[in-house]
Amino acid sequence: MTDKELSDILLQAALINQQELHKALDESKKLKRPLERIIIDMHILSKNALYESVARHYGFPYKDLEGYKAGAEMVKLVPEKLARQTMAIPLGIKEGNLQVAMADPANLYFTDQIQLQTGYPLDIYLASPLELEEALNRIYAKKDVTKDLLDGLGAKAMAPTARESLITEGSSIIKLVDLIIAQAVRDRASDIHIEPEEGITRIRFRIDGILHEIPSPPKEWESAIISRVKVLSGMDIAESRTPQDGHFQAKVDERVIDFRIASMPTIHGENVVMRLLDTASVMIGLERLGFSTYEQMKRYEDIIARPYGIILSTGPTGCGKTTTLYSALMRINTIERNIITIEDPVEYRLGLIRQIQINPKAGITFANGLRAILRQDPDVIMVGEIRDLETAIIAIQAALTGHLVFSTLHTNDAPSSVTRLINMGVEPFLIAACLIGIMAQRLVRLICPDCKESYEPSQAVIDRWGLRDKGQVTLYRGRGCDTCLGTGYKGRTGIFELMIVDDEIREMIVTNASVVALRIKAQEKGMRVLREDGLDKVLKGLTSMEEIARVTEDHIEIKSAAAEAKVEPMLKSIGVEKEAPAPAAPVTVEAAELEQYQKRIASWLSRKA
Numbered sequence: 220m221t222d223k224e225l226s227d228i229l230l231q232a233a234l235i236n237q238q239e240l241h242k243a244l245d246e247s248k249k250l251k252r253p254l255e256r257i258i259i260d261m262h263i264l265s266k267n268a269l270y271e272s273v274a275r276h277y278g279f280p281y282k283d284l285e286g287y288k289a290g291a292e293m294v295k296l297v298p299e300k301l302a303r304q305t306m307a308i309p310l311g312i313k314e315g316n317l318q319v320a321m322a323d324p325a326n327l328y329f330t331d332q333i334q335l336q337t338g339y340p341l342d343i344y345l346a347s348p349l350e351l352e353e354a355l356n357r358i359y360a361k362k363d364v365t366k367d368l369l370d371g372l373g374a375k376a377m378a379p380t381a382r383e384s385l386i387t388e389g390s391s392i393i394k395l396v397d398l399i400i401a402q403a404v405r406d407r408a409s410d411i412h413i414e415p416e417e418g419i420t421r422i423r424f425r426i427d428g429i430l431h432e433i434p435s436p437p438k439e440w441e442s443a444i445i446s447r448v449k450v451l452s453g454m455d456i457a458e459s460r461t462p463q464d465g466h467f468q469a470k471v472d473e474r475v476i477d478f479r480i481a482s483m484p485t486i487h488g489e490n491v492v493m494r495l496l497d498t499a500s501v502m503i504g505l506e507r508l509g510f511s512t513y514e515q516m517k518r519y520e521d522i523i524a525r526p527y528g529i530i531l532s533t534g535p536t537g538c539g540k541t542t543t544l545y546s547a548l549m550r551i552n553t554i555e556r557n558i559i560t561i562e563d564p565v566e567y568r569l570g571l572i573r574q575i576q577i578n579p580k581a582g583i584t585f586a587n588g589l590r591a592i593l594r595q596d597p598d599v600i601m602v603g604e605i606r607d608l609e610t611a612i613i614a615i616q617a618a619l620t621g622h623l624v625f626s627t628l629h630t631n632d633a634p635s636s637v638t639r640l641i642n643m644g645v646e647p648f649l650i651a652a653c654l655i656g657i658m659a660q661r662l663v664r665l666i667c668p669d670c671k672e673s674y675e676p677s678q679a680v681i682d683r684w685g686l687r688d689k690g691q692v693t694l695y696r697g698r699g700c701d702t703c704l705g706t707g708y709k710g711r712t713g714i715f716e717l718m719i720v721d722d723e724i725r726e727m728i729v730t731n732a733s734v735v736a737l738r739i740k741a742q743e744k745g746m747r748v749l750r751e752d753g754l755d756k757v758l759k760g761l762t763s764m765e766e767i768a769r770v771t772e773d774h775i776e777i778k779s780a781a782a783e784a785k786v787e788p789m790l791k792s793i794g795v796e797k798e799a800p801a802p803a804a805p806v807t808v809e810a811a812e813l814e815q816y817q818k819r820i821a822s823w824l825s826r827k828a
Contacts, residue, residue: 222254228276239263249552249570256349262506266347274345282320282344284354286669296337299359305329308354320346352472356405357702392443404471409495415441415488427664427711431704445489452480459489496566505546509712511755518717523547528655529618533630539662539713540627541566544601547625560601561588585610593617602626608644618653633657633718634737637728651728659716661749661770663762664708670700680764684754695760714753718746
């Protein structure tokens, strides 16, 4: 179904207006993704509303495949190769007809192929292509890739002599590596670890932030497996004593995946980590990041729409900062804007955006690259990370001279970013002059919908999390099933802490207010700390208490002046004096003070010019 056909169907059904359609078409062109997926991701229409309308137009019933599992008989009747070629899922046999759900039920060639190979007449349903792909991966998943390889090679491959001879057969190792890669993609892994140990070659997938081990191949295959990966990624297979980096692309289930490879010598052999980067999975818009409320998302949209200033994303490695920055850039990415990024590394290729890769050997650092960017007439700049004073100063200069700058810092929460910049050596008045917003974030795992169950929390949990005023509380958890690999979780979402820097907070920064004081003032102005945002998702049944505790346990939460008073004795005991309380009324700035402040900025800019 073409974009024009889908557009006509939705317009005729009055499910979408021209303005919404044009916005969705623009996003579809920028991201090179199907229009129907864009419409759903932007919340213009729900999945059911969109596909029920399309199904009615073509005269087929709609089938929702979320969580669907086919029986063993259906899997045997419709082999994986046929199912993937025709994008069809067997549903069952009723009144002598085979019921199948298809992404393209009007494709007569596909329906003929299914009828020919199964011998059954068909009852056809329309299904979402995305859900079909997930169902195919769920139904035909191969969990033991090593066993699958050995089964395919025959019983003789189990003998030690056969295993040794296998290494000389390049096609066998190629098949094993291909199977590992395909299974990692289907299991939604973000990384593949190939880890040599004494007597074993361990292979692990990182899924939803947690490592999961898969059955290990024989130790004697190790060098051949690593050599195959190095050949694919353009690395030197003869060099095993120094770290190497490489990359390649592979097509898995009609998806083009970028792989970033890093090898490192260890005492037991070369350790290889493969990062999987699916460009199609880059979130389109802020709606899919996981904001708890529309108001929270709107506050972030407001600051990224400003013409100049610095916006920071903070948090530890792997918390989704890059995804947030990409989502923000794609929201403001138009033909009228010149957007340039400098990253280490460039993880996703984005249309209409110039992206620069850090290369210290060639003299391209964040500081040098940022200087070069400023001579390219940019409107928006993204700096992968502010690591030192030089980069921070150039980014601030860019913001003060009319550019919108996005960047990241490694701090535990939003207010701590101010202290981090000051510790780098940045003057507080410069931070106050250019900073417009800071968003700290974490990624939490979502409860698996296939094994989700409710339970009543204990009194200890209610007291610990301050839920007494919530009335009757029902929480949720995952039992563990095949879909979630027994973890009880499937997928991830973000929890956020957004601090908007307004005039009052700006004045507090200039006067070197403490992190505690900044946090309290930001909360008074509507900021929800990470734990509060996480708790909201727990009460909505999206994630678990254990998951929120795992990612926010080290986060210091000060909710009010009363809460701050509880830590005062502890601060005094280590020689830290309590800061004076922030003024209740808005801070006023005298004209003379404002003029002096502007002169300081102008003087600083003239020195840097």
